Amino acid sequence: MNFFLTEEQKAVRKLARDFAEKEIKPVVAEDDHTHRFQKEIVLKMADQGFFGAAFPEKYGGSNLGFVAHAITVEEISKAESSLRHFFNMQALTCPLTILNWGTEEQKEAYVRKLIRCELFGVNAMTEPNAGSDFASIHANAVEDGDFFVINGAKMWISNAPIMDTGVVYVKTDPKIVPKHRGISCFIIEKDMPGLSRKEIKDKLGHHSAPTGELIFEDCRVPRNNLVGELGQGFKIAMTALDFGRISVAAGAVGVAQACIDESVRYCNEREAFGKKIGEFQMNQQKIADMIAGTEASRILLYKAAFLADKKIRNTFESTIAKHVASETCVRAARFAVEIFGGYGYSEEYPVARLYRDAILYQTGEGSSNITSMIIASDGLGWKKVKVDY
Ligand SMILES: Cc1cc2nc3c(=O)[nH]c(=O)nc-3n(C[C@H](O)[C@H](O)[C@H](O)COP(=O)(O)OP(=O)(O)OC[C@H]3O[C@@H](n4cnc5c(N)ncnc54)[C@H](O)[C@@H]3O)c2cc1C
CATH class of the missing domain: 1.20.140.10 (Butyryl-CoA Dehydrogenase, subunit A, domain 3)
Structure with missing residues (x-):
C-alpha cells in the first residue's frame, strides 16, 4: 500500500493550484454574481490538458490517469465549484462514454474535440419526471430506416445552453420487462432538426455553470450515432x-x-x-x-x-x-x-x-x-x- 503521490501527480496538483490562483480566484466572486459562463477560463483549462488526464494519447489525452484527474478537479473546485461541471461534460461522462462504448469512427470524431473543448458536450439522462428512477424515462426513439426519431425532454442538463454535441439516453423498447433493458444511448448534435434547448436560469448555486433543458420533437438521429448496442443504454x-x-x-x-x-x-x-x-x-x-x-x-x-x-x-x-x-x-x-x-x-x-x-x-x-x-x-x-x- 502506498499513500504517496507520484512526482507526476504532485506536478499536476501544482499546475492546477497555480492555475486556480492566477486565473480563477480573481474573478470567481464577480462571475458568480453575474452568472457568467467562464468560457475563456474553460478553454484555458483545456489548453492545460486538464480534461484529458484519463484519456489515452491516441485521442488527445495525457494518460496520467484518474487519480491525476481527481487531484486536478479538487484544486479547481476549491477555487470555483461551477467549473467542476466541465470535468464531467468534457471528460468523464460524455467523452469517456464514447471512448468506452463508441465505434472507432465515433471516438475519432468526438473524443479529442471534447477534451480539448473544441466541442462542448452533454450527458443527458434526467427528465422532468424521472431522475433517480432512470429506468422510467419517457423520451423515446423509434426506428425509421437509417434513422431513429427521438421525442421527449431532458431536464437539468449541464452544458445544454452551450452544447455542440453529447450523449442522450432514450427508450427504444418501452414495453420490455425489466424496463431498464429498453434504454439506448445516442450521440446528438445541436443542429439536428427537432432539437431545441432552453436555459434554466436562477439556480441556487453553481451560477457560472450553464444548465438547461433539451426538447426533442421528431428529432432524426442517424443510426450510426447509436453508442454501444440497442438496449445497452x-x-x-x-x-x-x-x-x-x-x-x-x-x-x-x-x-x-x-x-x-x-x-x-x-x-x-x-x-x-x-x-x-x-x-x-x-x-x-x-x-x-x-x-x-x-x-x-x-x-x-x-x-x-x-x-x-x-x-x-x-x-x-x-x-x-x-x-x-x-x-x-x-x-x-x-x-x-x-x-x-x-x-x-x-x-x-x-x-x-x-x-x-x-x-x-x-x-x-x-x-x-x-x-x-x-x-x-x-x-x-x-x-x-x-x-x-
Ligand atoms: C445543477 C444541476 C445539474 C445537473 N446536471 C445533470 C446532467 O448534466 N445530466 C443529467 O442527466 N442530470 C443532471 N442533473 C439532474 C440530477 O442528476 C437529478 O436532479 C438527480 O439525479 C435527482 O433526480 P430528480 O431531481 O428527478 O429527483 P427525484 O428522483 O425526483 O428525487 C427527489 C427526492 O426523492 C429521493 N428519492 C428518489 N427515489 C428514491 C428512493 N428510491 N429511495 C429514497 N429516496 C428517493 C431523492 O433522493 C430526492 O431526495 C443536474 C441537476 C442539477 C440541479
Missing part, C-alpha cells in the same frame, strides 16, 4: 456514473477544503470576548470535524480513482467516495457559514457561495438517498456491487 449510463462519481467526489473534497481554508483564516483573525474565535473549543470542534471528514473523503476518493486507473470495477468505492464527500462538504459549508457568523450570510465572503454550491453535491450523480441505497443493498447482500481485488 442502462448499463452504459451506470458505468459512466462510476466515473462521474469520482469527479463529483473530487469536486466535493475541493469545496470542503475551501470551507476549511476560509474558516481557519477567519478563526485566526476574528476576535470576540477578547480572544481569537479559534480559541473557542466549540469552533475548534467544527474545524476538527471538517478536517477529519475532508481527509477521510480524500482517501476514499483516491482509492476509487486508483481502482479506475487499475481498470478494476469501482462502483462500490466511487459511490462511497461520492456519498461521504458530498455529505462532508455540505456539513463543512454549514460549519463555515456558522463560524463566519453574520458575515457568513453575506456575499462579501466566499462561504455563502460555498454553501449554495455545496448542496448540489448531495443531488447530482445519484442523490445521497440513492448512494445510501446502493451501499446498503451491497451490505445487506441483496445487490452486490463490490468486487474482490
Whole structure:
C-alpha cells in the first residue's frame, strides 16, 4: 500500500493550484454574481490538458490517469465549484462514454474535440419526471430506416445552453420487462432538426455553470450515432456514473477544503470576548470535524480513482467516495457559514457561495438517498456491487 503521490501527480496538483490562483480566484466572486459562463477560463483549462488526464494519447489525452484527474478537479473546485461541471461534460461522462462504448469512427470524431473543448458536450439522462428512477424515462426513439426519431425532454442538463454535441439516453423498447433493458444511448448534435434547448436560469448555486433543458420533437438521429448496442443504454449510463462519481467526489473534497481554508483564516483573525474565535473549543470542534471528514473523503476518493486507473470495477468505492464527500462538504459549508457568523450570510465572503454550491453535491450523480441505497443493498447482500481485488 502506498499513500504517496507520484512526482507526476504532485506536478499536476501544482499546475492546477497555480492555475486556480492566477486565473480563477480573481474573478470567481464577480462571475458568480453575474452568472457568467467562464468560457475563456474553460478553454484555458483545456489548453492545460486538464480534461484529458484519463484519456489515452491516441485521442488527445495525457494518460496520467484518474487519480491525476481527481487531484486536478479538487484544486479547481476549491477555487470555483461551477467549473467542476466541465470535468464531467468534457471528460468523464460524455467523452469517456464514447471512448468506452463508441465505434472507432465515433471516438475519432468526438473524443479529442471534447477534451480539448473544441466541442462542448452533454450527458443527458434526467427528465422532468424521472431522475433517480432512470429506468422510467419517457423520451423515446423509434426506428425509421437509417434513422431513429427521438421525442421527449431532458431536464437539468449541464452544458445544454452551450452544447455542440453529447450523449442522450432514450427508450427504444418501452414495453420490455425489466424496463431498464429498453434504454439506448445516442450521440446528438445541436443542429439536428427537432432539437431545441432552453436555459434554466436562477439556480441556487453553481451560477457560472450553464444548465438547461433539451426538447426533442421528431428529432432524426442517424443510426450510426447509436453508442454501444440497442438496449445497452442502462448499463452504459451506470458505468459512466462510476466515473462521474469520482469527479463529483473530487469536486466535493475541493469545496470542503475551501470551507476549511476560509474558516481557519477567519478563526485566526476574528476576535470576540477578547480572544481569537479559534480559541473557542466549540469552533475548534467544527474545524476538527471538517478536517477529519475532508481527509477521510480524500482517501476514499483516491482509492476509487486508483481502482479506475487499475481498470478494476469501482462502483462500490466511487459511490462511497461520492456519498461521504458530498455529505462532508455540505456539513463543512454549514460549519463555515456558522463560524463566519453574520458575515457568513453575506456575499462579501466566499462561504455563502460555498454553501449554495455545496448542496448540489448531495443531488447530482445519484442523490445521497440513492448512494445510501446502493451501499446498503451491497451490505445487506441483496445487490452486490463490490468486487474482490
Ligand atoms: C445543477 C444541476 C445539474 C445537473 N446536471 C445533470 C446532467 O448534466 N445530466 C443529467 O442527466 N442530470 C443532471 N442533473 C439532474 C440530477 O442528476 C437529478 O436532479 C438527480 O439525479 C435527482 O433526480 P430528480 O431531481 O428527478 O429527483 P427525484 O428522483 O425526483 O428525487 C427527489 C427526492 O426523492 C429521493 N428519492 C428518489 N427515489 C428514491 C428512493 N428510491 N429511495 C429514497 N429516496 C428517493 C431523492 O433522493 C430526492 O431526495 C443536474 C441537476 C442539477 C440541479
